[in-house]
Amino acid sequence: MSRIGKKPVALPKGVTAEIKGQTIEVKGPKGTRTFTATDDVDLVLEEGSVAVKPRGTSKRARQQWGMTRSMVENLTVGVSEGFKKELEIQGVGYRAQMQGKTLKLALGYSHDVNFETPEGVTITAPKQTEIVVEGIDQQLVGQVAANIREWRRPEPYKGKGIRYKGEFVFRKEGKKK
Numbered sequence: 001m002s003r004i005g006k007k008p009v010a011l012p013k014g015v016t017a018e019i020k021g022q023t024i025e026v027k028g029p030k031g032t033r034t035f036t037a038t039d040d041v042d043l044v045l046e047e048g049s050v051a052v053k054p055r056g057t058s059k060r061a062r063q064q065w066g067m068t069r070s071m072v073e074n075l076t077v078g079v080s081e082g083f084k085k086e087l088e089i090q091g092v093g094y095r096a097q098m099q100g101k102t103l104k105l106a107l108g109y110s111h112d113v114n115f116e117t118p119e120g121v122t123i124t125a126p127k128q129t130e131i132v133v134e135g136i137d138q139q140l141v142g143q144v145a146a147n148i149r150e151w152r153r154p155e156p157y158k159g160k161g162i163r164y165k166g167e168f169v170f171r172k173e174g175k176k177k
Contacts, residue, residue, distance in 0.1 A: 005066040005069045008049040008051040009049055009051075011050065014029050015076055023035070023036045028078075029080065038064050041061065041064050050072050077138075079136055082134055082135065084134045085164065086131070087148060088130055088164075090160055094129070094152070094162075095129070101116065102114050102116055102117070118140070120135050131148060133145045156170055
């Protein structure tokens with residue numbers, strides 16, 4: 001039994017869901033998102049909530065049960081509240097600033113890194129050492145934040161680089177004489 005799959009997904013105020021076959025479309029104040037479930041599960045629209053039911057007892061049906069419920073919940077959270085990833089930059093001379101739809105990063109390279117903002121995501125730089133990635137698609141927001149972080153991951157000796165807000169970087173001791 002999937003403990004996650006058993007719980008129905010409550011639809012917050014201002015969010016509507018529409019099921020056509022195996023596809024669910026969720027509309028909310030921030031936008032519209034769709035998800036197509038596999039044939040191993042059934043999507044049922046109940047009063048004010050969406051329930052996911054497995055079509056059998058096979059291992060794949062039970063796996064898809066919990067995963068589909070999580071995906072539907074992420075759709076509802078995305079269209080109602082949205083998702084947000086915050087990054088912070090540490091290091092002397094490391095800076096970030098927005099120029100139109102391009103994030104300009106000075107990360108100690110001989111050139112500035114220009115990161116184009118993809119469709120469906122908004123990037124802001126409230127301070128020179130902070131980057132905020134927001135959007136309604138959790139996977140896209142996380143992937144864009146990871147792509148930005150990839151330009152200069154935090155190194156273990158001085159801790160310089162781009163890290164997620166609140167991320168712990170394991171520090172190493174330098175060479176001993």
